[in-house]
Amino acid sequence: MSKYGYEEAFSAEFYDPVTSKRLHDVKFWLDYAQKAGDRTLELACGTGRVLFPLAQAGITITGLDYSVYMLNICRQKLAQQPQDIQARVRIIQANMANFQTSEQYSLIIVPGRSFQILITPAEQESCLHSIAGHLKSHGTLIIDVFHPDFPRLYDPKYLQEFDRTSGVKLADGRTVDVASRIVAYHKDMQYNEVEEIYYVHHKDGRDERLVQSFPFHYFFRYEMEHLLRLCGFKVIDLFGNFDKSPFTNESREMIFVAEKA
């Protein structure tokens, strides 16, 4: 199996502080969960960035994630929620490429481009077969992947660090910046090796540089349509953004809404 991101304790620890403003997609997922009106499964739920707003809005949701560190934080946050919200949430540690829960779902979602950590078609197909096995017959599957920003598939300038954030202050007084860089392009297998670099500034003046590296598959539109079809799904909608705007040349996202064929 390939090496996943988010296996390091620090990337779980910094996830919430650095993504605290990342709410652009929550309403989209909530709309579909409300329409489904039944149990939702979220793959790669992480620390619950999407899971908690949905549970707070009344959705019964199961979150699955591979990282014990991410789930520890998710469970700590869950413990602070009111009883009725806790009752609606179930958390499972498992590999999204091959999972088995005891439930069937009306809606299965893979937010935040997590499907892209599955590098090989074999892993992707295995994940989709697991999903098909847990989706009710008229259920909906929604997967969000990025629409490749093409220069990032070849331009050597991305081998240098880019997109460095301005520091986020943590509760304990430390400050964290995050930057990204591409370590290697693998156009033959459609993935980039990526680094997320955390610069931590401690209260005592010490500086630390922590690197999370992981491979990330990039998908193209028809590749994804064919892959879904091969695994027994039919695409019913393709959006270019979370406002449900149509997919265009310049779209940042590819959001596939599918049902069993």
Add this chain to the structure above:
Amino acid sequence: MSKYSSGYEDQQFVAELYDPVYDQLARRDIELFVDCSKKANDKTLELGCGTGRVLIPTAQAGYEITGLDLSPYMLEKCREKLAGQTKDVQSRVKLIQGNMTKFSLGELYTLITIPFRPFQHLITIEEQKACLKCVRQHLKPNGLFVMDVFHPYVPRLVDPKYLMEIEVDPKIDLPDGGVLRRTTRVAAFHREEQYNDIEIIHYVKYTDGREERLVHAFPMRYFYRYEMEHLLALCGFKIVEFFGDFDRSPFTADSPEMIFVAEKVA
């Protein structure tokens, strides 16, 4: 055929200028396709045979081959060239004017080929699937299907510098004494549907000094590796070999081509 128009079958100059250009450029794919026919040692069907660039060498090497093409002008050129061949060679060739997305020939083939990217003129997945369905119907149970598409050079899918004309062939001699210069440009990027609008611009200088600018404009679909693998699987094929160039070298990040060798799944 589709909403995407191509001058290929209705512009005569495309056929007129094809051989002078590609004879001079000497594409290195002929040997591989002739070799596939040799291994098949039986009837070959070539889709998009054009003026016979691959078809005639295959027949010359001793193999029976049927060529299908959409353009009457290309086929006319092919027939002219065949007329200059020996009776033996002529007897091995059959030419059919038809559409690669809907043909029914009443024969089965041991080898079906689509050399030099005609498959990339099929813009929509419906057309691509229709073509592969026809291929499957005409392939014998143990037959092979061989096709090549280019491995996309990613800057050409996005970089605005390709909107300007780029010289590709500075000087090609024409049979009547004229001279041809070719440039190419991308007229528009359609990344959401995975095709570029392409122009190949022909500057012809005739012997009497007259000059002409002829534009062949067409949409060109580009495929990615896994997309193609999934598409073939969906249409009932299994890939048995995958090359990055016509010397059969393995596919790598910098390969110019994607050459798929597939067989029918029972």
